[in-house]
Amino acid sequence: MSDARTTLLAELRAALPGDALLTCEEELRPYECDGLTAYRALPLAVVLPHTVGEVVSVLRLCRTHGVPVVARGAGTGLSGGALPHAGGMVLSLARFNRILEINPLARSARVEPGVRNLAISEAARPYGLYYAPDPSSQIACTIGGNVAENSGGVHCLKYGLTVHNVLALEALTIEGERLSLGGHAADAPGYDLLALLTGSEGLLAVVVEATLRLLPLPQCARVLLAAFDSVATAGNAVGAIIAAGVIPAGLEMMDRLAVEAAEDFVHAGYPRDAEAILLCELDGDEKEVAVALARVEEILKRAGASGLRVARDEAERQLFWKGRKAAFPAVGRLSPDYYCIDGTIPRSKLAEVLTRIAELSREHGLRVANVFHAGDGNLHPLILYDANTPDELVRAEALGAAIMELCIAAGGTITGEHGVGIEKINQMCVQFTPAELEQFHAVKRAFDPAGLLNPGKAVPTLARCAEYGRMHVHRGELRFPDLERY
């Protein structure tokens, strides 16, 4: 261990209570990866501060000694965002788990960053309110992680992503300086740093408090299950609903493999003989929902649905959603490992892209299950592989890269909600030009000139792109033609 690191540990020991610093290997193990388990690294240490004052001390000490810091919520991220920096510090915000205030009249919740997403809606429910963004991981993931990834969920089609539902943030820079961003008052003066921090993957500042917007619980919500004979027909049906001017509260799709897995796992009552199903939730006033349901049924029939079923009561509605929310772990039971992709495409390209994904799956010899936020065009192909079979991880990654690049070619993006992290860093070179990447780096330097907050994630260096570019040709041109290749 370098001198700087030895000194840092000694100073941290002096600055923090005994239970706030982990350094021995077995204590560090649980932190070696996030939800993307293919990447692992052991940090120098994990700090678990209790107070914002302690977080400030940690950041200042790391800054002084030039040691990287990776903030961590629940570690459910799927892009390696919370992957430790070998030899760096993991800053866990797990102990910041208090809901500080629910203001029913102003419809807001002020929470610490380690509060779980679902806990907020649970605390708001007695007031007839809830927090709308609902990632499938909501029982575990934290609001700090949600802000860092700009997480979405089933209800984002109608109610927006994290960025649309955060009113204010308190954040610390690597210097330990406190920034108050946004506020209870709309349109805070100056640049929209609230938006800039949301989705910045822990590279710009550490969130230590968030004030969130709460919405009134809808009077009524009903879900409709539609079965289709092909994924392409289901994909086109999604476009038809939106084109008719209906904005469902949720519009999710699962293909045959995902449906079968979910059925085996939670018995949600999905039709096993369908090639794809759509779950369409409509909410609002009793009458409004009845009218919209009739309309959507009509649209779906015309779009070629082979079966339609409206959940008969609240219990069945919950069951339909249970199948969807459990789809990842359900697919996880089909194969030792799976790799989740997160591209977003224009809705009109759903049929075409899903068909191409099926072809790519055959070409690469790996099964792919699709379960995703269809209404937003946000795909989640799950590539099934076995890490213990030689070369399967490599093949899974190659297939993943091909799917991401397919999304870019379709006019979309490599990540809709899971973030770039370490996983998609090469594809950033395909989606952005060197000048655009350099602009990202310049923004990073404005916050963190020494590059200590979550270094090496989210934005690739141009050298890395040059190396990756050797294998990739973008829109028919060689990328980075003027950079040296090695």
Added chain:
Amino acid sequence: MDQDDHSETIAARVREAAAAHTPLMLAGGGSKHFLGRRVAGTPLAVGGHCGVLHYVPEELVLSARAGTPLAEIETALAERGQMLAFEPPYFGATATLGGTIAANLSGPRRAYAGAARDFVLGCRLVNGKGEILHFGGEVMKNVAGYDLSRLMAGAFGTLGVLLEVSLKVLPRPEAETTLVCEQDETSAIELMNRWAGRPLPLSATAWSEGRLYVRLSGPAPVIATAAAGLGGERLPQAEKFWSDLREHTSAFFTDPRPLWRLGLPVTAPPLALDGPEIVTWGGAQRWVKTGIPADQVRAHAAAVGGHATLFRPARDAPPAEDPFTPLTPALHHLHQRLKAAFDPAGILNPGRLYAGL
């Protein structure tokens, strides 16, 4: 390349200006000229860079060049039964898309549908080095890289010249009704908040001169049920009421005193600012006509956790020195570093937002 595409010319002008360190004053339609600080710089006209590029109603997305007249965009959307849900104010027939986004201005629907910034999906811009950059896109969800397109909303052109903007658009509500009733200001603010906590089809609220106004939008039967529950009378010519409020063309705005825009927490009580007041956005925005000094207005706003913008100076008065609430030193410093990250030579609309930015 069509004749309305001036991207390369604009980028070249910025590169020249950067090399020569000569500031540029970005000029769109000029409709928001009154807002913000004066810029000493060579005018760079961007209004000619115009045209709707891509509008697919089924995708709920519209992309247009920044110089496109806002009216042209809203007309195109209306033809397909859609709208810009943030209901942007024009403040003049020449309003462009770029200026609307750069100023992040939203109208009455803001409190219930979101602000201009909430609908930005992506943009193309020229940074202060004269590079053409593209961030975000035309899809609903995109977290690849920092959200730099949303950052342009409200930056008043100090970080980049907007070339194109992609926006999320929404279907128009089937029907709209406005109800009005007599109400004092304090109870009106409380009512606005109580209503917002219930699943009602609210799309605008306002209080002015002892009257509380509420607009409901959605399917007709839903509005009917909600209206029956809320009480009050139906306002005739409601559309004109909301557009006068949005465009500052109602009688209130003819008062010669300075016009202040207060951004306050929704439940903040009425402030004693010695002048007439209009409450909008469910309590979040208050328009005040008052002659009391700026620091006092700001102190009142700050005391309840808000901020105050001198939106229009007094009639015939020179532009304000500091129309926007000053930033804390830590934030101001960070703003300066961000400005330098986009515009190292400091040539894009310098000083429009704050001195030194």
